[in-house]
Amino acid sequence: MKTSSLHVLDCMQHSVPSHLTASFSLRSATFTALIAGSLFASSSALAQSGSANDAESLGTVTVTGTNLYENVGYTRRTTSAGTGLTLSQKELPQAISIVTEQRIQDQNLATIEDVLRNTTGISVRNVDSDRVSFAARGFRINSFQYDGIPTLNTDNRWYFGEGRLNTAIYDRVEVIRGANGLVSGSGNPGASVNFVRKHADSREFTGSVSGTLGSWDQQGTTVDLTTPLTASGNVRARFIGGYEEGGAHLDRQDKRRTFGYGIIDADVTDATTLSIGFDYQDSHTSSPTWGGLPLWFSNGTPTNYSRSFSVAPDWSYYDFESEKVFAEISHRFDNDWQVRVVGTHEKTDMDGKKAYPYVEATLPDQMDGSGVDFFTGWNRGHREVDSVDVQASGPFALLGREHELVIGGSYSDQTNDYESTFISGFDVDDLNHWDGSAPNEGWPEFTPSEASSTRQKAVYTASRFSLADPLTLIVGARYTEWDGMTLFRSLDSQSKYEVTPYGGLVFDFNDTYSAFASYTEIFEPQNYRDADGTYLDPVVGKNYETGLKAAWFNGLLNGSFSVFRIEQDNVAAALPMVGPGQTETFYSAADGVVSEGFEMELSGAVTEDLNMTVGYSHFTATSDDDSFNINQPRSLFNLFASYNVPQLRELTLGGGVNWQSSLFAGDLTTPPGIPNEFEQSSYTLANLFGRYQFTPDLSLQVNVKNLFDEKYYSNVGGYGVYGEPASISSTLRYAF
Template identity: 35%
Template sequence: MKQSVLHPLALSVWLGISAVAQATPVSLDLPAQPLASSLQQLEAQSGLRIQFQAEGVANHQAPAIKGDMEPTEALQTLLAGTGLDFELRDGTATVSQAASSSATDERVNLGTMDVISTGLTGVARTEGTGSYTTGVVNSSTKLPMSLRETPQSVSVITSQRIEDQGLGNLNEIVQNTTGLTIQQSGPERQRYYARGFQVDNIMYDGLPISLSRYSQDVITAPDSAMLDRVEVVRGSTGLMQGSGNPSAAINLIRKRPTYEPYVSIGASAGSWDRYRTEVDASNALNEAGTLRGRIVTAYEDNGTYRDYGSTEHGFAYGIVEADLTDRTLFTIGASYQNDNKDADWGGTPTAFDGSDLGLSRSAYLGNDWAYWNTNTRHLFAELEHRFDNDWRLRLAGNKMWGRINMLGSYFFYDRAGSLNQGAGEYTYTDNYNSYDGNLSGPFQLFGRTHELVVGASMRNEIFDGHGGWGTTATNIDPYEWDSGAVPEPSYDMNLWNLKFQSEEKGVYAATRLSITDPLKVILGGRLDWYDYDDANEANSYKVTRNVTRYAGVIYDLNDTYSVYASYTDIFKPQNSPDASGGIIAPMTGTNYEIGLKAAYFDGRLNASAALFRMLQENRAKLLDSSFCPNPSVACYEAAGEVESKGIDLEVAGLLAEGWEGSVGYTYVEAKYRKDSTASNEGKLFDPDQPRHLLKVSTVYHLPGELQQWRVGGTINAQNSTFNETATYRIEQDAYAVVGLMLGYRVNEHVDTRVNLNNVFDEEYYSSLNSNTSIGYGDPRNLMFSVNWTL
């Protein structure tokens, strides 16, 4: 379509300053294609801002470019022989008709746009780069920094890696992320862990949503089709999200609209009658390109390796961006996810003493009337304005409505060791709001340029749950189980009720001080007010003016290596009553980390090594019912102190020409330092979490005549784990799960891929919850995918 006015072709990628961007070689991979497409991809891969008129480059073809090249040199190569030239001014390359091509031609001045340290969205997208790393993250302090400049351990699961491994949702992403593990309390109740503690916050574009005990049942794993990448900061991230465990912050960065037409249609089919389709379409919505939109949909109809069960999954995501002015961007979007699952509540039992029953992994010991249905809706908006002095104002909000309706059964052993089945029917509504506003930018002090961000945030959760339960079967023989034998029960939905509302308000500030050229110091603080209002007034409480401190130091040894140290406070409220009827004080603690970081190939390969130590105090510990004023109501004491320490290693990005990869290893030792039960002191805090964890993912594009082919693979390995109580011990030996991938690009539009997962059909427990609920990892399975892109 012919356009009469200019527009930028893509979102700007983070760069430090324009001079460095123009002079530093970057790794490029541009196929022979129309010139407009090459200019767009050059901008995305190099960060150089390029302006041109669409009609001015029409009917021109561009040659292929592959390898390291300075952005302006690459631009000259693309324009060679076209009669076009460019003018570089204030960091922007303006493409126009060459002055010497015609004496009568008028040179079209398309104006200029500054290269800025962050794009309008404040992030560096990974979509279309083919990379396993990214140029900038701000999930640690809200200050945009490269991975090397961030004084904490950070992993990024990029768009390319999600595609290569066929990661369809957040559960699968977590399973393949350095230092993270997933435990499932039953088939559909996921829990994420890092550094010995449960992850209790997930962020959407930097806005946190708490994963409370009940909301984790409502919020099923988000679909990956809407994600540009996932940033994971391990350790305490109180400056970003306020209260929470010192585990990790998982930040889901959504895809943004494109300026040029983009359409992608994908389909997958695999073992156990699993089918998935995706549609992703984006374009400018007006001729000027100041209004842009994107729609992403996905649908799954999946069987299972178990004897019974299926899942129907639907997902839709829409987003619109509007350039209100040259410096003001407004974004609004929404998503909807619906999961209808024929899945039971509990997992597979072991024997009473924790030994394996020898059942097949496919054995289903639930009932054919069980269901677990959830839907989650998000509405989000963002207003961002860039001032003339490079300061930026960002106002953002995210609203979530979550619903679950379920009916399912679970197993329990009585004191005599007989296996019995109970069932429950529950419905939850969980509504969540999260808002943030901040102002950030550079300032001058003592002749040097520094950065500052100040802001305020608020989030609240409103939960309302109802349910009923009962016993459905006794003295069960698991080897003779019939899933159709128990009639569907019906319960009084008011046997159990829970209503609460929590609210957290905070103000924060952080500054990045440039002490010398190689030395940077980051200082930050946060002040929080927390209010928990329970329908039972005895369980309501407040925390006023809690202070969270943050400090980081980064020293550049040279152009490649940096050393760093960081400190963060820990703050997590608890709603556990004590023996006097009050509420246990919040958990507090400290998080220390020191490390070495490196950036190779101009940031296309990032590496890090870290040592960390965390202390968490005042952990609520369940008391014997004889100590409680009402024996039928649980009570607790603040008796626990846990220390977690270990090593964190990761290399991710361009390993060699055509070879992307990620290798991550973590060692975590989390133990009780203090406990009211003296025998617990010195023991592992959560022994069913692995201490040694290795995650490997790689893809290699074959050279020469085989360049249409690519091969890849994954390895997820861990040490032995166990879960032990006074009555049972469940053990899982060390294991490794290997995956392989083979891809073939048919032409510039069609790409195919085959993923073979669990190649050696490793049989293992994926979770060790109790002797009545364990989970198995998926057996060997195959998935074939084909994708057509405009």
């Protein structure tokens, strides 16, 4: 039986420059009232919350050591996401959320799944115990970037563990909601996610060591060291590594994760910087589930299993291993132009041996647990990505005004290879009391199940024109040559030559508030097949967005309100599984898909002692025939805040809530007399954290998740997957 214990993560104090203190004192009460109104008023009031900016340097703001990356508490001064231009959030005509290192530490967001689960407008669906799917504005997120280099996962049948990645190596996570084709090329229009790695940012030897304990025998250690390699510190190295185990609430399940990251940063000249690094992450789960729990018993009574109950056999496992080698060189010229070249080689392996209970059509008897059939699968996958991006950016003068230009080219070659093997399925005498024992003999040799490759060559450019002092125009385009091949039942190949335009207009009302409007297009060749085995045609669509943004306290607090409309045709919609022998999901093309909605976010320092991130999003997505992706929550709300107690500066307290609207599953292939639809009602999760700084170097942090132990399904379909029960964790951290 698993036991609960405490967890401990690190702590960093962040201060506000003295010249801003008076501004906070005079306006904090009024502004706090404005925040409360913006959260609970109508959408017209929400619009006045605005968005993000950063006009002035923030000088002596201190957050987690030297502030080379311009993270400021729970917000960030500048970003190049979306356009490739270095802009403040207020200058970017798109919706953006940036999860900073400080917030990752405070909220104990240890994995990418944790980060995206707490990001405005992002819904997370647990496909089973180890696989997760992310969505925004009604569309699955399949574009993940590492330091701006994209990796595309077009087929959701194969999962390479993106949600498991440890966040200790990342300086921040940037999420652009809406179409991001200018930067990422092909992909879905819901959102794209960029993971920005940490660098060797100190010319002196610095570091930290932390130890973690938590519920369900969780324990782990993380080491972060930075050291100069030369006397002057112009060549520096950083290593981040750790090991974790435990932390699984399901019976028989255990988790082990190892990660290591190393980077060398060298100032080759005063104007030239070279970075070379390596990123390794390895994850192992024993007894993972494939699918989930039955929603009903055979007599039609809803089930109510314990959240620790597992439908995984005791021999099952799921492993991921990723290796990334990367290099970057940049040079700044005297005229403020900069050239940057980035290259990466990525190799990722997945290995999963599991069994799937077909609990949509074969339901257990309520009394004796009989009647459930399992089918098996042992799948392996290998993905390699080779990418290079060359970019030049800088200012130029035209008609007496100064403007900005970025121009670049990229090349990406991605291959995916999969192999599988199966043994005969089995039934369980009593699922309700099953201990995981199941046949595990006679697995044949692996046979290739699918191979695919994608090659993208692109050139892109974007310009920011200063039309007038309050008005800027950003226009750009990307030309992509896309070639793809898939070998499944037959060899299929397709090519796509696409121009992806980008247009955005920003009007500054004053130094605080601005309005924006933007238009983008996006395309995505897809590997989804219909019931006849034919691949669907590429998805094409348009993205419209407009809204307000604001930056208060010289960019310490950023806010945004946006309204969007996404129009797409030929979007893949999953067809119901038709029987226990079907191991592949088929799709139909949903014509005329339209997603409309609005989003708001407020993130940063509300006062010199209070940091906060709060967001709300709502969308509706419909097709010509019916609603689209009804198993995604239409509305999401997230809030997290931290407060440094003035009377006891060593103490920081905080917490938050996550709420989402209902989930719905329809057209289920259940037996006669059993409902063919299921709804998980809306639910709220509460979280707490506290940190005490014993000395400037030593701190203890405690986090509590799902404080009131809410029982809910994170995913419903032909089966249900429970969300995680209440847990507590604590981290003891020593920095030097």
